[in-house]
Amino acid sequence: MGVKCFSVTVTVVAVFACIAYQILLSPLPPPKISTTKYWGPSSQANRVEKSEVKPFKINYSADVISKLSNRLSEPLNLVEPLKNVNFRYGFDKHKLEELVKYWRDEYLPKWDGRQKFFNALPQYTTKIQGLNIHFIHTKDQTDKAKYVIPLLLLHGWPSSVREFYNLIPELTKAKDNIAFVVVAPSLPGYGFSEAAKVPGMNPNEIAIVFRNLMVRLGYDRFLIQGSDWGSLIGSSLAALFPQNVIGFHSNMCVTGFFMNYIKAIIASVYPSLFVAAEYADFHFPIGEKIAYHIEESGYFHLQATKPDTIGIALTANPVGLLAYILEKFSTLTDKNNRDLIDGGLDKHYTKEALLDNIMIYYLSNSITTSVRLYAEGFGIEYLNLKMDRVPVQVPVGCARFKNDLAHELDWQLNVKFPKLIHSTYHANGGHFAAMELPDVLYNDFLQFVNKLNVTAKK
Incomplete structure (x- = not known):
């Protein structure tokens, strides 16, 4: 009788374990999608969409720049920081005053030169699903390469296509007989890409637009490289349209799969079983990593719940916009920058590069529409799709930069990325690797591409 009861118990437990696995852990097929959903103004919903691609140049008048200069000349009346807090309470007043002065007195007077810099890369717009999408499209130096491969290059927040201006020229040069035709779009609602007019523009929908x-x-066949939101969008695109994707490379490979938190705890007991000793501090100690995420995730919760409120505050205040965005460039480049009086900004970036990025948000009036992606990307409609459990069935490469916001072990990534063929660790660099260390990111990406044995002739 005891043996029989034990057998029944084991059988029941096994059945429930299988059910739990199917409900909570097993891979899922891609969700059903529409590739034609309309996101534009309702008044134009029934119009036939033209497929023409138009050249685009950034061109703002002296009057626009003069008005911004006048706004930056208004008294700041900022409160004195507490003693020795540096950037731990946020953006330091004195560093902000220095940057505002530089913006007004040195950057804006040479705006014509900055526009020429922006326009040095060929840009275009085209209507996709009702939205005017802006993108860089360059292949000028690919003629010496034996193999020329299309590449979709995706940015995140609070970045823009400006992050790629040092990376793109490297990608279009021939190296190892390979060069890339680069398409780098502004995300919908970012910079010069039109924002959706109705709710629901989540990472899956952006992936469809970009496909x-x-x-x-x-x-019809292309590579993808992405970070931050660009990583999530690229992952979705590869999962939804594997027939179009040659391979996917990211410098922020995270999946959001809840089981990965359990895996992280298990791995923390014997880290050496899961990662080489010299890279253990990318992932551990877990308590320290969690504390950092809690400390630095205030913006995330605000943007995921009330994006328009913070958008209104920043739209009305260019100085606030600068502080809000550049504080992220400070902390997400290296958390130790919080202990520096200048936030480490001068150590990692030029003032021109940082202000170029700010100008894109300011001139396009896109801060509100950009942060809405947090509400869409973490809304219940998108989360119910369970994309973290939909495998990417194309080759994947993951590059980890030491000071980035988050990292996952190969063991954590293997459900989402069963074809992970390239996994690297870099001792320096943070969240904005394309701007901070473009050569390192380029070489890592090229190593991944060489592993694909791509032979797509031009």
Whole structure:
């Protein structure tokens, strides 16, 4: 009788374990999607969408720049920081005053030169699903390469296509017989790409827009490289359209799969079983990593719940916009920058590069529409799709930069990325690797591409 009861118990436990696995842990098929959903103004919903691609240049008048200069000349009346807090309470007053003065007195007077810099890379717009999408599209130096491969290059927040201006020229040069035709779009609602007029523009929907963009440009098969939101969008695109994707490379490979938190705890007991000793501090100690995320995630919760409120505050205040965005460039580049009086900004970036990025948000009036992606990307409609459990069935490469916001072990990534063929660790660099260390990111990406044995002739 005891043996029989034990057998029944084991059977029941096994059945429930299988059910739990199917409900909570097993891989899922891609969700059903529409590739034609309309995101534009309702008054134009029934119009036939033109497929023309138009050249685009950044061109703002002297009057626009003069008005900004006048706004930056208004008294700041900032409160004195507490003694020795540096950037731990946020942006330091004195560093902010220095940057505002530089913005007004040195950067804006040479705006014509900055516009020429922006326009040195060929840019275009085209209507996709009702939205005017802006993108860089360059292949000028690819003629010496034996193999020329289309590449979709995706940025995140609070970045823009400006992050790629030092990376793109490297990508279009021939190296190892390979060069890339680069398409770097502004995300919908970011910079010069039009924002959705209705709710629901989540990472899956952006992935669809960008897949349609690449097909329109004649690229039915292409590579993807992305970070931050660009990583999540690129991952979704590869999962939804594996027939279009040659491979996916990211410098922020995180999946959001809840089981990965349990895996992290298990791995923390014997880290050496899961990661080489010299890279253990990328992932451990877990308590320290969690504390850092809690300390630095205030913006995340605000933008995921009330994006328009913070958007209104920043739209009305260019100085606030600068402080809000550049504080992220400080902390997410290296958390130790919080202990520096200048936030480490001068150590990692030029003032021109930082202010170029601010100008894109300011001139396009896109801060509100950009932060809405947090509400869409963490809304219940998108989370119910369970994309963290939909595997990417194409080759994947993951580059980890030491000071980035988060890292996952290969063991954590293997459900989402079963074809992870390239996994690297870099001792320096943070969240904005394309701007901070473009050569390192380029070489890592090229190593990944060489592993693919791509032979797509131009």
